[in-house]
Amino acid sequence: MKKIFYAFTLLIFVQINVTAQVSIKGKVSDNYGEPLFGASVLISKTNGTTTDFEGDYKLTEITPGNYVLKVTYIGYKSQEIKIKIAHNNLVLNFNLTPSSEQLQEVEITGRKEKSYKNNVTFAATKTATAIKDIPQAVSYVTKEVFADQQAYRVNDIVKNISGVNMYSYYDDFTFRGFRSGDTYINGLRVVGLFGPEPLLANIERVEVIKGPASAMFGNSIPGGVMNRVTKKPLSHENKAINFTLGSFNTLRTTADFTGPLNEKETLLYRMNLAYENSDSFRNLQEFKSYVIAPSISFLPTSKTRINFDLVITNFDGKLDRGQPIFGATSGSDIYATPISFAIGQTNDYHKSDVVYSTISLNHQFSDKLSFNTSYMKYLFDEDLQEHRTSNQFAIDGTGASIPTLMGMMVIKRQGQTIADNLSSYFVYKEKTGGLAHKIVAGFDYNQQQSPIGNAQSMARGYRLQGGGASTSASDFANFQLDNNGNPTPNVPHFNLQNPTYSVAQLSDYIFNVSPTAPTKYFTYGAYLQDQIKWKQFQLLLGGRQEYYNDVVNYDQTNEEITTQHKFLPRIGLVYSATQNINLYGTYTESFQPQGVASLNNPQAGGPFDPVNAFMYETGAKGEFFNKKLSANLALYFIENNNILVNANDANNPDLLIQRGQEQSKGIELDVNGKILPNLSITANYAYNEAIITESDNPAEVGARKENAPLHQGGVFGKYTFINGELKGIGITLGSNFVGERVTRVSTLQLPSYMVVDAGVSYKVDKFNIRFLVNNIGNKTHWVGGYSYTRLYPGKPRNYLLSVGYTF
Incomplete structure (x- = not known):
């Protein structure tokens, strides 16, 4: 009887407690009454939610008591109110006002905004600055676009950036007509990956x-700098996993976990994991890779913030040198071979490991003075074995090309490259009269080195009668001849009409073994910058003294150092024409030293002067639809001098020549954000005329630069149904086009193309299902290319299906 009484009492207590729990609901809007989608509403560390497309929120299962209700939204001032909950449900609405306050000087904690639009960049001025207030074009693609386009690699998303296109399959792009392989992560220069x-x-x-x-960055190309910003910890808990399958036997999975590690929220974490195992539409190609990326942010006081990142990445596949086609003369059919056609052998491989770690510190001495420093250690290990084209066709007994047989070479390479990067600077804010100053004074140091032990062996050319092999046309008379009277290749030719793939016997080739001498370069610079604000004007004045030192035979008795240096000015002006539109103009210069291998190689034909360039740019930046949509318009002129190119001398493959001058001018437009609460869009267009204006070769003057289309652009949008029976369903549609491009061979031009992508998604509760079809029309196209022997086709029609869960 006593047990029954206790059970009955407990049941009454639970019933009273449940019925006592109440809820709070309401709407979060801006001061114009527009709903704010994705605003955070918190009543405790464990009870919170975000607003929907209509700005509505609801908190349930709240026990009566005293609470502090807090509402936050990126770019707006937070609101907190004290409330007392009795036994009645509450309705509380909030109107947030925009805030110009920057959350941090360096990116220590993560970006909370979930949009195609990004408001702030840290790399362009070394401080947190609104993109609208920077007197230079800054384009971007956010992780929200990555997700909706199911993009997995950087090459998948450059189509969303005006004036940027792929040069090849590698980490290799064209910016406003100028090629670059430079890589920056969180504003720090790292090793450019090849492959x-x-x-x-x-x-x-x-x-x-x-x-x-x-x-800002020291030696760099004039077209632009690509910076990849890593994910940082968030102060609120969030976990997400995603599984993807698709064409070409694609299997992928990712996980993203973040949140506080202690009650005071002074220690935050983030863990990103990814794995892929997939094939390709290209013969022999495959991708196996994984990423392990933990990040910790420590916020011991309101004045000190520390972040630590570690990223471990592994690649296991083959190096795709591109698609060859028949013929090497004007009129050859670019469609002569299928885009799946690749040259190589079954036992080729390319393995690499990338490990880098970063530690960043931000300390606020006072409201006026802060100190920021970041250090990165970056290691790249490579193990390569490949059969690849020698970039020319086979020759017969008369020296004429045989367009159906491809000349081949084999490369075996093992080595490591190490990079260290340190960036330290002070930020001082002061007012003098009606002028507001933000002064940045800093010092950067970067070094990259290839230590002892790196080595490469190469087999190529034709067998010589007295033994050995040669690639020089001057040895033609001494080449061994086969039964058909043609020179005998060191590595068998690849038959384009009857291709065969097998496990090649490398012992049959004559290799030229060449240990790589240890090398190092280090560069450092001191800079001073002042962002001056007066009424509607913002003036940016900056200057940097840069020193570049290239070392060969590093740490050896015959060590040599080559030093190049330059002062680099920067000036820009921003005028706030209206509350939503800024006009700007800028002048800036670039400096790109010649590589020491070119400078000190007697066969290269040096010495050579450094590459230097300058740019004039003007434009407008605006925010529309209640600051949910940004639009940037830029007009520019760039002049680049002293460019090194290969002389294409058959008797000396290493010979280089210095092209006098190149110019690039054009107009760009980028649009990112929301037109409606449930309609997101990213769009871009670029007109770029990049030509050679001075050259020792008169035939080059006036010619377009390689892989620099005159027109390119694209648009991608997502519309989500928020009411009715279709609620939660999203429709995505996108298209991008690239105009005709010339290659390194004057007789070869890549055709223009336009591809269309479409998809559908469904979000229900915490699940998000996405289905996307890329290149719906199955358009045959090429994203880049060097010559008839190395073209880089785009993907044919393919699909991706992913299922994600957030908890």
Whole structure:
């Protein structure tokens, strides 16, 4: 009887407690009454929610008591109110006002906004600055676009950036007509990867600072700098996993966990994981990779913030050197071979490991003075074995080309490259009269080295009668001849009409073994910058003194150092024409030293002067639809001098020549954000005329630069149904086009193309299902290319299906 009484009492207590729980609901809007989608509403550390497309929120199962209700939204001032909950449900609405306050000087904690639009960049000025207030074009792609386009690599998302297109399959792009392989992560220069396409699993956004950026980054190309910003910890708990399958036997999985590690929220974490195992539409190609990327942020006081990142990435596949086609003369059919056609052998491989770690510190001495420093250690290990084209066709007994037989070479390479990067600077804010100053004074140091032990062996050319092999046309008379009277190749030719793939016997080849001498380069620079604000005007003045030192035979008795240096100015002006539109103009310069291998190689034909460039740019930046949509318009002129190119001398493959001058001018437009609460869009267009204006070869003057289309652009949008029976269903539609491009061979031009992508998604509760079809029309196209022997076709029609869960 006593047990029954206790059970009955407990049942009454539970019933009273349940009925006592109440709820709070309401709407979060801006001061214009527009709903804010994705605003955070918190009543305790464990009870919170976000607003829906209509700005509505609801908190349930709240026990009566005293609470503090807090509402936050990126770019707006937070609101807190004290409430007392009795036994009645509450309705509380909030109107948030915009805030110009920057959350942090360096990116220590993560970006909370969930949009195609990004408001702030840290790389363009070394401080947290609104993109609208920077007197230079800055384009970007956010992780929200990555997700909706199911993009997995950087190469998948450059189509969303005006004036940027792929040059090849590698980490290799054209910016405003100028080729670059430079790589920056969180504003720090790292090793440019050759082959592995960088993954996006741990990337928050990709930014491109257009035009010369040497005043901030030191030596760089004039077209622009691509910066990849890694994901940082968030102060609220969030966990997400995603599984993807698709064409070409694609299997992928990703996980993203973040949140506080202690009650005071002074220790935050983030863990990103990814794995892929897939084939390709290209013969022999495959991708096996994984990413492990933990990140910790420590916020011991309101004045000190520390972040630590570690990223471990592994690539295991083959190096795709592109598609060859028949013929090497004008009129050859670019469609002569299928886009799946690749040259190589079954036992080729390309393995690489990338490990890098970063530690960043931000300390606020006072409201006026802060100190920021970041250090990155970056290691790249490579193990390569490949059969690849020698970039020319086989020759017969008369020296004429045989367009159906491809000349081949074999490369075996093992080695490591190490990079260290340190960036330290002070930020001082002061007012003098009606002028507000933000002064940045800093010092950067970067070094990259290839230690002892790196080595490469190569087999190529034709067998010589006295033994050995040669690639020089001057040895033609001494080549061994086969039964048909043709020169005998060191590595068998690849038959384009009857291709065969097998396990090649490398012992049959004559290798030229060449241990790589240890090398090192280090560069450092001191810079001073002042962002001055007066009424509607913002003036940016900056200058950097850069020193570049290239070392060969590093740490050996015959060590040699070559030093190049330059002062790099930067000036820009922003005028706030209206509350939503800024006009700007800028002048800046770039500096790109010649590589020491070119300078000190007697066969290269040097010495050579450094590459230097300058740019004039003007434009407008605006925010529309209640600041949910940004639009950037830029007009520019760039002049680049002293460019090194290969002389294409058959008797000396290493010979280089210095092209006098190149110019690039054009107009760009980027649009990102929301037109409606349930309609997101990213769009871009670029007109770029990049031509050779001075050259020792008169035939080159006036010619277009390689892989630099005159027109390119695209649009991608997502519409989500928020009411009715279709609620939760999203429709995505996109298209991108690239105009005709010339290659390194004057007789070869890549055709223009336009591809269309479409997809559908369904979000229900915590599940998100996405289905996407890329290149619906199955358009045959090429994203880049060098010559008839190395073209880079785009993917044919393919699909991706993913299932994600957030908890």
